[in-house]
């Protein structure tokens with residue numbers, strides 16, 4: 001006889017690793033193409049020498065650096081093993097009955113339904129608008145007395161679309177104060193809305209204790225392999241997150257690399273300007289070739305190809321460029337370095353007749 005395992009887990013698909021071709025270009029995971037900066041590499045090497053010692057479970061040095069950077073208190077910052085771990089921990093601190101509801105847009109970040117189910121709560125999803133944006137009015141309408149947590153992914157993964165400050169504020173005004181709202185800003189550094197519309201969750205959260213912001217070192221800061229994300233919110237939310245945190249799950253090397261990368265942020269954020277220029281050029285070229293392309297504020301583009309999504313991704317892989325299909329919906333293409341992007345664009349424009 002085998003051990004009892006929660007039967008509901010059978011409905012969570014087992015993780016299927018992305019296909020890897022040895023010399024294919026990988027534009028499938030929204031990673032940064034470049035390796036860590038020399039200062040981060042040095043911090044990684046030095047901290048690795050202390051691997052016999054446990055890391056700081058309170059992550060004090062990094063939390064202090066983040067608090068200084070964001071002009072908040074240390075008690076307003078929690079660090080997780082990637083912000084995806086914080087997503088799961090946010091479900092754990094808010095939901096305590098299977099009927100508790102976690103509300104989010106769909107399609108959005110694939111982790112939301114999984115962490116909700118793992119947390120024994122119920123997912124409630126609201127379709128995106130025809131422009132691939134969160135339908136914030138419909139989301140506010142979908143709040144019930146069972147709603148405990150709301151994820152707002154801004155910019156949204158996988159569509160890249162973002163709402164501005166005014167729309168978010170209007171939505172938040174409609175959310176009861178006892179419902180926690182997560183503004184997932186994993187792609188914050190790539191937003192180029194005008195200065196008065198670019199939403200900064202940390203600023204929005206200053207006057208709203210039911211708002212918690214998630215950001216990560218995995219995207220613009222280029223440390224996806226080391227797993228560091230952070231939450232900024234009210235002290236009671238942060239204290240609860242630290243209670244459910246898996247002890248020592250943010251390792252020593254990750255903490256050191258994040259501190260070094262935060263110090264070197266000027267150089268890292270400079271790179272986002274180059275990427276954003278490329279993103280906008282590729283979008284224009286794809287539109288010229290006849291493709292539908294959502295307005296992106298992130299480091300990727302969304303091609304809503306519907307039933308052609310899987311075939312497009314397969315043809316792209318055969319041409320040496322791995323992109324991310326969402327069967328029946330669309331394809332997400334990460335913006336890489338110019339040589340990678342050109343390889344993708346050559347494929348896409350050569351195949352336009354087949355897929356548009």
Ligand SMILES: *Cc1c(COP(=O)(O)O)cnc(C)c1O
Pocket residue numbers: 030081082083084085109153157184186215216217218219224227228229
């Ligand atoms: C990539 C991503 C994250 C960050 O994941 P990490 O666990 O920090 O690597 C969080 N939210 C969204 C929407 C993402 O796309």
